Amino acid sequence: QSALTQPPSASGSPGQSVTISCTGTSSDVGYYNYISWYQQHPDKAPKLIIYEVSKRPSGVPDRFSGSKSGNTASLTVSGLQTEDEADYYCNAYAGATNPYVFGTGTKVTVL
Amino acid sequence: QVTLKESGPAVVKPTQTLTLTCTFSGFSLNTNGMCVSWIRQPPGKALEWLARIEWDDYKSYSTSLKTRLTISKDTSKNQVVLAMTNMDPVDTATYYCARMRVGVYDAFDIWGQGTVVTVSS
Numbered sequence: 001q002s003a004l005t006q007p008p009s010a011s012g013s014p015g016q017s018v019t020i021s022c023t024g025t026s027s028d029v030g031y032y033n034y035i036s037w038y039q040q041h042p043d044k045a046p047k048l049i050i051y052e053v054s055k056r057p058s059g060v061p062d063r064f065s066g067s068k069s070g071n072t073a074s075l076t077v078s079g080l081q082t083e084d085e086a087d088y089y090c091n092a093y094a095g096a097t098n099p100y101v102f103g104t105g106t107k108v109t110v111l
Numbered sequence: 112q113v114t115l116k117e118s119g120p121a122v123v124k125p126t127q128t129l130t131l132t133c134t135f136s137g138f139s140l141n142t143n144g145m146c147v148s149w150i151r152q153p154p155g156k157a158l159e160w161l162a163r164i165e166w167d168d169y170k171s172y173s174t175s176l177k178t179r180l181t182i183s184k185d186t187s188k189n190q191v192v193l194a195m196t197n198m199d200p201v202d203t204a205t206y207y208c209a210r211m212r213v214g215v216y217d218a219f220d221i222w223g224q225g226t227v228v229t230v231s232s
Contacts, residue, residue, distance in 0.1 A: 003157060036218035038158070038219070045223065045225055046158065048216070048220050052218070091158075099160070100160035102159060
C-alpha cells in the first residue's frame with residue numbers, strides 16, 4: 001500500500017488561506033469517506049483536526065475544513081494564524097486487508 | 112480524561128525483538144467500537160500505521176510488516192502490547208499508540224506522547 005501523496009510544503013501570510021491536497025486511489029480516498037487529517041507541531045504527537053472527510057472534533061476551530069473530490073481529499077486552513085505553522089498529514093481507510101494509509105505530509109509555513 | 116502512554120526500551124540491537132506497551136486510561140477496550148492502533152514515525156519522515164486491535168480482539172496489520180508484528184491486549188491492565196521481530200536500523204522511529212472509536216470518530220482521536228526507539232548495535 002503506497003502512501004497518499006501530499007505536497008511537501010505550503011505557505012501563506014497571516015489571515016490568508018492555504019489548501020493542502022491528499023491524493024490516493026479509487027481503493028482508498030476515492031472509495032471510503034474515512035478521511036482524517038492530523039496537525040503535528042515539532043516534537044509533539046499528532047492531533048486530530050478533521051475526520052470523515054469534513055467533520056471537526058469539538059475544540060477544533062472552524063478555520064479548518066475538509067473536502068473530497070474523486071481520489072483527492074483536501075484540507076483548507078482559512079484565516080491563517082502563526083500557531084497553524086505545523087506539519088499536516090492525511091489518513092485514509094483502505095479496506096480490511098491493509099486498513100490505514102497516511103499521506104507523505106505537508107509542512108505549512110506562516111510567512 | 113482519556114490518556115495513552117507508550118513504554119519500552121529506548122535502544123534495541125539489530126535482529127532483536129522490540130516489545131512496546133501502551134497503557135491507557137479513561138476508556139475501556141471492552142467497549143463496543145473501541146480500538147487501539149500503533150503508528151510510527153522515523154526521524155524527519157511521515158507517519159506509518161502498523162497495527163490495530165479492536166474491542167472484540169480482532170487484529171489487523173500493515174501488509175508490509177505483517178510477518179514481523181504481533182498485537183495483543185490485556186483489558187484487565189488497560190494495556191495494548193506490540194511486538195516487532197527482527198529489528199533493523201530502518202525501524203528507528205518514534206512509536207505512538209492511538210485510540211479510535213469506530214462509529215463515533217472513525218479516526219485516531221487521542222494519541223500518546225510517543226516513545227523513541229533507536230536500533231543500533
